[in-house]
Amino acid sequence: MRLYIDSADLKEIAFLNEYYPISGVTTNPSIIVKENRPYLELLTEIRGIIGEEKELFVQVIGDTAEEMVDEAKFINQQISGNVVVKVPVTEEGLKAIKLLSEENIPSLATTIYTSFQALMAAMAGAKYVAPYVNRIDNLTGSGVNVTAEIVELFASYHLSTEVLAASFKNVQQVHDVCLAGAQTATVAPDIIKKFIAFPSTSQDVAVFKKEWQNVYGSDKTNLINSK
Ligand code: G3P
Numbered sequence: 001m002r003l004y005i006d007s008a009d010l011k012e013i014a015f016l017n018e019y020y021p022i023s024g025v026t027t028n029p030s031i032i033v034k035e036n037r038p039y040l041e042l043l044t045e046i047r048g049i050i051g052e053e054k055e056l057f058v059q060v061i062g063d064t065a066e067e068m069v070d071e072a073k074f075i076n077q078q079i080s081g082n083v084v085v086k087v088p089v090t091e092e093g094l095k096a097i098k099l100l101s102e103e104n105i106p107s108l109a110t111t112i113y114t115s116f117q118a119l120m121a122a123m124a125g126a127k128y129v130a131p132y133v134n135r136i137d138n139l140t141g142s143g144v145n146v147t148a149e150i151v152e153l154f155a156s157y158h159l160s161t162e163v164l165a166a167s168f169k170n171v172q173q174v175h176d177v178c179l180a181g182a183q184t185a186t187v188a189p190d191i192i193k194k195f196i197a198f199p200s201t202s203q204d205v206a207v208f209k210k211e212w213q214n215v216y217g218s219d220k221t222n223l224i225n226s227k
Helices: 010-019 029-034 039-050 065-078 091-102 115-124 133-137 143-156 171-179 189-194 199-216
Strands: 002-006 022-026 055-059 083-088 107-112 128-131 162-165 184-187
Touching: 002 010, 002 189, 010 022, 010 039, 010 189, 022 039, 029 039, 039 055, 039 065, 065 083, 065 091, 083 091, 091 107, 091 115, 107 115, 115 128, 115 143, 128 143, 133 143, 133 171, 143 162, 143 171, 162 171, 171 184, 171 189, 184 189
Parallel strands: 002 022, 002 184, 022 055, 055 083, 083 107, 107 128, 128 162, 162 184
Antiparallel strands: none
16 A cells, blocks of 8 residues: 655654655645745745656646646646656546546546546556545545445456556545555545554553563663663
């Protein structure tokens, strides 16, 4: 499984990129406007933090396929390194994905609510599809089931498009899409941190340290100064 940070918060990105096994950063217009600053400058700083290799996802906002393709090319000129263009699965978006694929520009089909939207996007040449798990759940559907269906359809038709599951409100949803076979997921920083937060783990670590210091002395804080 590959994990992406669904945020444009530079502090969070720097922290998670240092501590967690992160493959890149995904943004969308709502995520970018939260930072309230010039977006190209922001994206360039994100690139500076994660380096050139990790994928940085940027979403187009144009209405027509041609506008979306122009935006995709513009973003690829402005932002160095490994960039993936996010395109919504409207009809214009689908056409844009086809045009981008013909020019070998990687795209992610976003705002996916059904497995057939994902199938069309994959057939059009999208590198990734992003089912909106929590938003599907909020419509009394099942984001996990939609993800599982997408995985199954792609396997049946030997499509190389990967699932980048998105829109999560809790760890359980991420856990379930991983079990359903999603190759990748993008998750907000507060939920990523909950992946490993567990009180018993912290308690165990504290007990190990206390037992050690009871025998070797309270000034012995690590193996090196305990020699
Ligand atoms: O990556 C898509 C994602 O940002 C949507 O998430 O939490 O706004 O439903 P959310």
